[in-house]
Amino acid sequence: MLNFKSLLKKISVLKDNSTFLLPIIIGAIAGLVFIPTQLMSGKLRGQIEEKSIAIGRKIRSESPVAREQPKAEAKRQQAHANDANQIALKAKQSTQRELLSYKIFPEPNDPSVLIFKEFGQRFRSGIDGLLARVNARDCPTEAELERETQGPLGPSRSDRTGSPMRTVSPMRTESLIRPSVSASRSSSYSRFPSGLNEENDAIIDGVCRERAESASVYANPTDLSGYDFWGEFKYSDAGRKKAVEDCWYHQLGYWVIEDVIDTISTMNSGSNSVLTSPVKRLERVSFTKRENIDRSYRRSSSGWGSAQSTDGDRPSYVLSIEQGLTEPCTGRYCNDDIDVIHFNVVVVMSTKMILPFMQKLCSGKQHKFMGFSGNEREQVLKHNQITILESSVRAIDREDPVHSFYRYGDDAVVELDLICEYIFNKKGCDEIKPASLKTAPKAEGQTVVR
DSSP: OOOHHHHHHHHHHHHHTHHHHHHHHHHHHHHHHHHHHHHHHHHHHHHIIIIIIHHHHHHHHSOOOOTTHHHHHHHHHHHHHHHHHHHHHHHHHTTOOOOSOSSSSSSOSOOOTHHHHHHHHHHHHHHHHHHHHTTEEOOOOHHHHHHHHTSOOSSOHHHHHSOOOOOOOTTOSSOOOOOOHHHHTOTTOOSSOTTOOHHHHHHHHHHHHHHHHHOSEEOOGGGBTTHHHHHSOOGGGTOHHHHHHHHHHHHHHHHHHHHHHHHHHHHTTTOOSTTTOSEEEEEEEESSOGGGGGGOEEEETTEEEEGGGSTTSSOOBOOSGGGSSSOOTTOOOOOSSEEEEEEEEEEEEEGGGHHHHHHHHTSOEEEEEOOTTSOSOOEEEEEOOEEEEEEEEEEOOTTSTTTTTOOOOSSOEEEEEEEEEEEEEHHHHTTTSOGGGTEEEOTTSOEEEO
């Protein structure tokens, strides 16, 4: 039981010693407060050392901002801006090219129709000059071989294959035998007509080999788009507006052909013979679809000619994905910044040089520019406008009539067939583009301002 007497006795003792009661209570409370405070202060000290003091040390170790640093940063930003401006300028300059005629674009400054005839002459002479620069010649013709063998070779190529012998423009002194593709695959055609003796075979082979040794590459201008067209051009068949457009499109085509031949020139540099040249033969540069090549021969009043003698094979703007020669992996077509055309180039070449040729075709090239008046100070600029969209490689059958009079040397050779896109910067050429071509119809019939 609770001993009240003892409890009262203790209370009375405290009461009698009340002067000591207050310090005891204060001491007890202080003890209770001191222990948690010590624990909390230790934790806080650790946090301060870990974060605040460490941050302070890092700040002290950092170099102070230099007084010139803002100026240096502004200079760096200006350098980036200059780079962007230079890129835009070079893109514009890539399309500022030398023209075949300075009298036609954007509108003729001469009422005479002779300016169109002059353009055609310059187009053809320009192609002839490009081929002469790369030492290009064609294979011997049947007429040449008949003279050498002092007798006919046998039935005409047309009789044997069902395909015509194509004549070449009077500007070209040689003729070219070109059967259609379907006929060229005929297995019934032997390398040389039957009935020839070994002596004639040797003479023919010698003449063909001599031609190969005298040229760096095989080529014929009629295989290049536009050459036949301007040989047969008649203003009365076109009218002024169409004549201007024809000149513009073939000016674009000329730049394409120029780049292809420049590529061949670089690849064959140092070689004076087809037998040793990496690029053996330029078969064609075209702006039509591949499936149209088989039907590229037509009958005219003057004999057999190619479809290139009409305006069907000329550059055209790619206004949608579906309008190109192939679906472009780049996804590019004409827009507010660029114009796009597609072209097809086929060459016979050494298998070892396929990739170098493709790389060189797509590399930068130099061109001259004297303003669109042709009277300004000459500048040497650069352009890089070609992208390969599609490629195919076909084996060469040297017994095939397409190749029977050609000599390609000892290298393994193939036929490289490329579809490419060519880009024009609109800021570089829109000032001379004919007005009728600045607004072009889209495939679905709508109108788009380019």
